[in-house]
Every structure is written in C-alpha cells, then in structure tokens.
Amino acid sequence: MISENNGPDNSGPWGTGPKYQSPDINAILQQGRRQFGGMLPGGSPSARGILIAGALAFAALGIWSSYYTVPSDSVAVIQRFGKFVAEVPPGLHFKFPMGIDIATIVPVKRQLKQEFGFTTPGGNDPYQSPTDGARETEMVTGDLNAALVEWVVQYRISDPAKFLFEVREPAATLRYVSESVMREVVGDRTVDEVITIGRQEIEIEALLKMQALTTKYAMGISIDQVQLKNINPPEPVQSSFNEVNQAQQEKERLINEARREYNKVIPLAEGEKDQRIREADGYRLKRINEAEGDAARFTALLTEYLKAPDVTRRRIYIETLQDVMPAIESKIIVDGSTGNILPLLNLNREGEKRP
Secondary structure, eight states: OOOTTOOTTSBOTTSOSBOOOOOOHHHHHHHHHHHTTSOSTTSOOOHHHHHHHHHHHHHHHHHHTSEEEEOTTOEEEEEETTEEEEEEOSEEEEOOTTTTEEEEEEOSSSOEEEEESOOOTTOOOTTTSOSSHHHHHEEEOTTSOEEEEEEEEEEEESOHHHHHHTSSSHHHHHHHHHHHHHHHHHHTSOHHIIIIITHHHHHHHHHHHHHHHHHHTTOOEEEEEEEEEEEEOOGGGHHHHHHHHHHHHHHHHHHHHHHHHHHHHHHHHHHHHHHHHHHHHHHHHHHHHHHHHHHHHHHHHHHHHHHOHHHHHHHHHHHHHHHHGGGOSSOOOOOTTOOSSOOOOOOOOTTOOOO
C-alpha cells in the first residue's frame, strides 16, 4: 500500500525530493502472525504460540512476585505454603514466586496507639479509633459514681510471629483487654481519686495489668504507655460537680492561706520564746556564779580573819575606804584626839554637792 501523502510526480509530500514509500503493514502483520502462532486477530491460533505467550507471561509474573522490599522500621514474616518460615530484616529480598512464599510486613519499630473515647483525624489503623466511644468511656467508680474516662494506649509489636499467628485479630483483642483493665482499675477508686489525685497511679497500674494480660495471651505486643486524657462526670451532673470542685478549691485556698499565716507567726513566737528562755538561763547561771563567788570570797575572808583578826579588820577597813572615798567630792578630815575645837562644816556653799 502506498502512502496518501505523496505528490503526483513521485515527489515528497511537499512536492520536492524523492518519493517516500511507507512499509507494507499487511506484510508486517502476516510476519507477526507467523512468529506468534496466529495470536493476532484475523489469524488462526497455534498451540505453540499459546505456550510461548503463556510461558512469557508466567515468567514475567514470577519475576514480578519474586522480590520485595522491607521498610527500615519493619520486618517481613515469610510463610511458605502458609507455614511460618522466618523473619526477614529490612532491605531488598527475594522469595519463591507465584504465592509459594508470602511476605507480611510488620512494623516492629513503629509505635502504634489505640484511642478510647476520642478520635484523632488522619489515622489509617482501623483499630486505632473507637467504634462506640460513648460506651467505652462510661465507667463506674468504687464509690458508685459515674465518670467518663478517655485514655490512650501506646504499644509496639515485640514478636511478629506471635502477633500474626497466636491470636486472631490481636489489635481488636488489645482494645478489649485495655477496656477491661481500665474498668477494673477505675472501679477500685473513688471518683475524686480518678479525676484528681489518682491519675498517675491509675496509669501505672493499668500499664502493668495490660502487659501481664498480653504476655499471658501470647499476643506479641509490648505496652509502652497508658495515658489518661479527659476525665469528666456525666453531662447531667457536670455543672454540680464543677461547683463542688470550685468549693473544694476555695477550701484548699483558705487552708493554704491559714497555713501561710501560721508559718509566719508561730516560728517568730517560737524564736522569741527560745530567746527569752536562753536569756533567763544565762541570768540564772550568772546569779548562781556570782553567789557562789561571793560565798567563796566570804569563806576565804573568814578563814583569813580567824587567822589574824586585827590585820584582816584593818585591811577590810582600808579597802572599804578605797571604795568610798573616791565618790566623795568634799572631804573634811578631823582628828579625833582634839576635843576642844568644834569641827565646822560650811553649809552655805551653793552649787556644791554635799557628801
């Protein structure tokens, strides 16, 4: 067949140059039918061509299904005819094709989580979000009060073989285990402990019990953390509960203020008391020591007086005059042996201190 784009004078499509002749399409199709055994439309099918085409397709499918890649945060669990064979580390690997070996990727280094009572947008794990959040959060405390508890369980897959083969739907089983344990732990405490001071104890106890159950059930899961989120009373009593909390907070505030005043006044009074006691003890010791010293001095003086009464009497007299005379400003000395002269004392001196 000749191309329609040739000019009338055996020239090219634009009327210049030699004439261009396209290849014969019918000849090419006939040659392909002969090579592939009549597999193209219009030809008679050939058993040899069918076998060759099937072999090529089978080989392509086998090559395509014989290699796989394991991400860096995962391992691959290999099953041969359904039986567990081995765990394969991250990287590019090959396996028997055509479904003989099946590689299941398990994210062992990724931290997974399950949420109870609320949902984080964007999660692709069907067991991460609750199916009935209102039912999961409704719990009864130990004092027969109701509370709405929301929490998160963070876990890792520690044993891929157990995770896949020991328990049917282990992620769903973990949700049931977590809900059961949380109801048990919350049911052992009062509503005040659950909402206020007992949150950390609840998290620790729930973590230990969840880990014990997952180990007992051979789920191949390691619980990393249990974290309580929002804990609220039911809607009909929430306003009353808030008022009670405000009253308790006001009570705590007043108690703290009273303690602050107590700590400000009482230590000061205690310090003053201790100071007065120490001063009294010091004064007592001083008076005792002075009395003992005076008594010892008197005893020593008496002993010396008994030995020499005249000398001791004269010494005492002189010592007494040494203490008295410096305090007298005007002194009149009279000889006791002169009995004829009248001792005169000038009483008209003004501004002079009399002895």
